[in-house]
Amino acid sequence: MQLTKTVLQQLKKEPTRSFSVEEIFSHIPGGRGITRESVVRALAVLEGDGRVTHSKGAGYRLTSPEDALSGIFQANRKGYGFVALPDGDVFIPASNVNGAMHRDTVRVRLNRGRGGPGDTREGQITEVLTHAHETIIGRFERRRHFATVVPVNDRIFYEFTVPPKDFAAADTGDIVELTIEKWPIDDQMPRGRVKRVIGRDTAPGMDVTMIVLAHNWPDTFSDATLAAAKAAASTVIETDIPDRLDLRDRFTVTIDGLDAKDFDDALSLEIDKRGHFKLGVHIADVSHYVRAGSAFDRDAAIRTTSMYLPDRVIPMLPHELSTGICSLNPRVDRLAFSITMELDPDGEVTRYEIASTVIQSDARLTYEEVDRHLIKGGFTDPRLERFLTALQLLSEVLSKKRSARGSLNFETIEPKLVLDSDGRPLEILIRERTAATQMIEETMILANETVAEFMLKREAPMIFRVHDRPDPDAVFGITKLIGELGYPMRTLDKAHARTFQALIDFAHTRPERLLINSLLLRAMSRAKYSPALVPHFGLAAPHYCHFTSPIRRYPDLLVHRLVKATLAKTLHEPAIISLTNELDALSEYCSIQEREAEAASREAVGVKVAEFMKDRVGEEYAAVITGVTHFGLFVALENTAEGLVHIRTLRDDYYQFEADHYLLRGERTGRVYRLGQNVDVKLVKVSVAQRQLDFIVVGS
DSSP states (O other): OOHHHHHHHHHHTSTTOOBOHHHHHHHSOSSSOOOHHHHHHHHHHHHHTTSEEEETTTEEEEOOTTGGGEEEEEEOTTSOEEEEETTEEEEEOGGGOTTOOTTOEEEEEEOSSOOSGGGOEEEEEEEEEEOSOSEEEEEEEEOSSOEEEEESSTTSOOOEEEOGGGOTTOOTTEEEEEEEEEOOBTTBOOEEEEEEEEEETTSTTHHHHHHHHHTTOOOSOOHHHHHHHHHSOSSOOGGGSTTSEEOTTSOOEEEEOTTOOOOOEEEEEEEOTTSOEEEEEEEEOHHHHSOTTSHHHHHHHHHOBOEEETTEEEOSSOHIIIIIITSOOBTSEEEEEEEEEEEOTTSOEEEEEEEEEEEEBSEEEEHHHHHHHHHHOOOSOHHHHHHHHHHHHHHHHHHHHHHHHTOOOOOOOEEEEEEOTTSOEEEEEEEOOOHHHHHHHHHHHHHHHHHHHHHHHTTOOOOEEEBOOOOHHHHHHHHHHHHHTTOSOOOOTTOOHHHHHHHHHHHTTSTTHHHHHHHHHHHSOOOEEESSOOOBTTTTBSSOOOOSOTTTBHHHHHHHHHHHHHHHTOTTSHHHHHHHHHHHHHHHHHHHHHHHHHHHHHHHHHHHHHHHHGGGTTOEEEEEEEEEETTEEEEEETTSOEEEEEGGGOTTSOEEEEGGGTEEEETTTOOEEETTOEEEEEEEEEETTTTEEEEEETTO
């Protein structure tokens, strides 16, 4: 039985009573290897689902009808927000926030009528049940008799006062961590004391550091982990090798980006006389070095993912592991967890084997090198030529097979920022999908699908990567838009993934190509982790998991442990039973952390793009309209920079917003600005801190 169900059963015994974590933990039957931390995670999932209510100082209890009007407040930087309830969102105007802060658990009273955006219900917050923040990160500003701290998270829209006795040597312009002493109540400003000074707001890299801290992301490891990392082996120990399949004589390479530091996957490939492929996907055996319950494991379980930022990577594991003993560096022995697959000429897997191995990578290749070799030739090693020629052929076979079943291939662009030594942006490059990146993508997808199939056939506990059907409301909006643009697709409602891919293909040669891809991506449900199998809509795959990146993703590490236990027939052991009981909570937590890391990365890129553009005020650019609202046009430049053309700057006419047609129309001239239209704009203002760019239309 999953741990969440066990906890619910315990609470149902006394449905009106509140329990502390310790009480719940002590009443759960023993012998299951359950820990207090696993119970806390299970309660967090149940609270997020609305099935359990948590009141500070009282504990946890089953949600009652009265509690049904409680949820987590998602604030907007403009002062209003939403509270998600089981039967839909409630809009909270700025005047009705009542001292709540972003992500607080609150109780809501509904107002009569439906006055929120999109005709959502409107309400007001009557009580903060649980505060989400004990500390905040902000900029310190010294006043005459006190100081203020403005949070760097712009969804916390309160200034905090600090009395002189609590300055702790902070001065104007310092970025500080503030312990909250008094939360906002009525019209009174909240109060805090400086816990630590992080640095000057002008210090190199501080702009990104503030974003990391605003997302409550750990930027240091525990003392126990640092000590363990210092003592970690730097080379493979001979006693670890005898029980492993020895693949050191197999020609093996890694292919990664030019700036990659850790290599958690390597490939080997041969083609026999029948045209069959023998593909080896060799993944760093992180689970050998990161044991369940160890200091490494505890810190990794808090992060659950590495965070990738323009000027740095915050790794899930210490560098001694992530770029050291766990990284499949060239020409050294490394422990791996490998899946060897035999495929027929049509790309069908005819047999496979999963085993603990020892390998030695023969070469560290970059995507740029591989693409250059494939285009120009010039191979210096005949083994490398055979390998890359075979890999390109296999990639084409797998891509064709995936497309035939309806797997989606979005066309997107991604900025790559070139920074100087102080983190200042020098250039914005565009990452492109190339033959080399596609080769790695196809082999990793195949390995992930095959491992998921292996676990399904054995009915073993598992963490799957699942992706539900697109949101119907978002799909309806896209259907209306493509109708306006003259696309042949009549409806996308309940459509197969092949229909979405046909839309992507149709848009390929049109100016709104990237816009259509972007809108489709937004309409997609978020992929997430789950112990329950749901087909992966985007890949058109009946089963899928994450297996190939255990250095940077905690779910992959957990999948390795489960697969190893299945192979060794040790699923009955206490540690694996404990893991099995936690799968619900772990899957939910890993999904949440993944979203936090992605949000921080987007914000950091936004800051650097804005910083790059601030010296280009007055310059003109070609742009495409990516959004139309009653207050103006959102536009995107070729370098991915995005901004707003406010309607008040369209001075040649009075423009009316036609929501049904996604356009602004001039009353006198009839001039139209519509979604997907190309337009020339001039940059007139940049706010780096708010990541906002303002444009005007040239000639308007």
